Amino acid sequence: MLTLIEEERVDEDNRIVAAVSNYDGPMTLFKRLPRLRWKASGAQEIIPPDVQTRCPELGADFKLLAEELVPHFRELDANALQIQNDFRLEQVLLIFGGALATILGALHASLGAVWIGITESVLAAALSAVAMRAKTTRVQEGYFTDRLKAEKLRTEYFLFLGRVGTYAEDAERLRQLVRRVAEIKGGGEAK
Amino acid sequence: MTARDQQFFALYRQHRVEDQRGFYDGRRREFRAAQDESVWLVAVLEEKTRNGI
Numbered sequence: 001m002l003t004l005i006e007e008e009r010v011d012e013d014n015r016i017v018a019a020v021s022n023y024d025g026p027m028t029l030f031k032r033l034p035r036l037r038w039k040a041s042g043a044q045e046i047i048p049p050d051v052q053t054r055c056p057e058l059g060a061d062f063k064l065l066a067e068e069l070v071p072h073f074r075e076l077d078a079n080a081l082q083i084q085n086d087f088r089l090e091q092v093l094l095i096f097g098g099a100l101a102t103i104l105g106a107l108h109a110s111l112g113a114v115w116i117g118i119t120e121s122v123l124a125a126a127l128s129a130v131a132m133r134a135k136t137t138r139v140q141e142g143y144f145t146d147r148l149k150a151e152k153l154r155t156e157y158f159l160f161l162g163r164v165g166t167y168a169e170d171a172e173r174l175r176q177l178v179r180r181v182a183e184i185k186g187g188g189e190a191k
Numbered sequence: 192m193t194a195r196d197q198q199f200f201a202l203y204r205q206h207r208v209e210d211q212r213g214f215y216d217g218r219r220r221e222f223r224a225a226q227d228e229s230v231w232l233v234a235v236l237e238e239k240t241r242n243g244i
Contacts, residue, residue, distance in 0.1 A: 028224040029232070047206055055202055057195035158207050162199050 034088035044077045046070065046157050061161050064174060069160070069181055073153040076185070080146035087139040090130060097127045145187070152184045 052062045104120035107113075160167045160177055167173040192200075 027228060028221055029228040031221070031225075047202065051202070051206065055198040057193075057198045058202070158203060162203065 032088070034085045034092055036089070038082050038085045040078050040082070043074050046073065046154055058161060064177070065157055065160060068174070068177055069153055069157055072181055072185055073150055073157070076146050076150040076153065080143055080150055083139055083143040083146060087143055090134045090139060093130050094127060094134070097123060097130070101127065149184050149187070153181065156180050156184070 046065075047062070052059070055062075101120055101123050104116055104123065108116040108120055156177065159165060160173065163173070166176040166180075
């Protein structure tokens with residue numbers, strides 16, 4: 001199925017100047033299906049290294065941030081993506097497993113084959129286990145927490161670069177950064 | 192405005208403001224497309240079910 005995306009482009013006064021359609025590949029609906037085995041992609045960058053080299057005045061700050069903040073950001077970002085994948089996998093299993101169990105139930109009722117009934121029972125038991133696990137592990141909550149922490153670290157990154165607020169004083173800014181990173185990572189401010 | 196300030200503001204606009212805008216614009220387009228597809232999918236399935244597949 002083709003997907004046409006219509007978008008209106010507006011100028012500074014919010015007047016529509018063009019309506020564009022972009023082809024976004026087949027079946028956007030299934031674009032974000034989870035992976036059975038999670039494989040982390042490359043290390044996430046807040047500012048790509050080639051952009052950093054174009055800003056020599058900020059070089060010292062980039063170096064400090066790379067040592068004190070970026071490793072924690074990458075860890076939280078990777079965790080959030082992995083937990084998000086786990087959550088989606090659970091949901092997809094419950095949706096498609098539930099549909100399959102219903103189909104098996106209908107076949108069992110109409111054909112009366114014993115093996116279909118047994119398969120349906122096993123599937124229903126497995127789905128109950130998945131649902132129970134989803135309820136106890138609170139995967140979605142874990143994803144939200146780590147994503148929020150990662151995005152708060154991204155905010156601190158730019159506040160530090162801009163010497164905003166507590167980062168305005170040269171003597172104190174590094175100490176403040178270390179304190180804030182520990183605070184955010186520890187969950188004091190993330191929830 | 193110092194050279195440092197200029198570099199920071201350019202960086203902030205491109206890698207904070209535009210980056211966030213691009214992310215949410217992309218998601219909005221994607222969700223709209225997915226919504227359209229789901230409407231089509233439901234219509235096709237309903238039609239098939241009505242006609243006995």
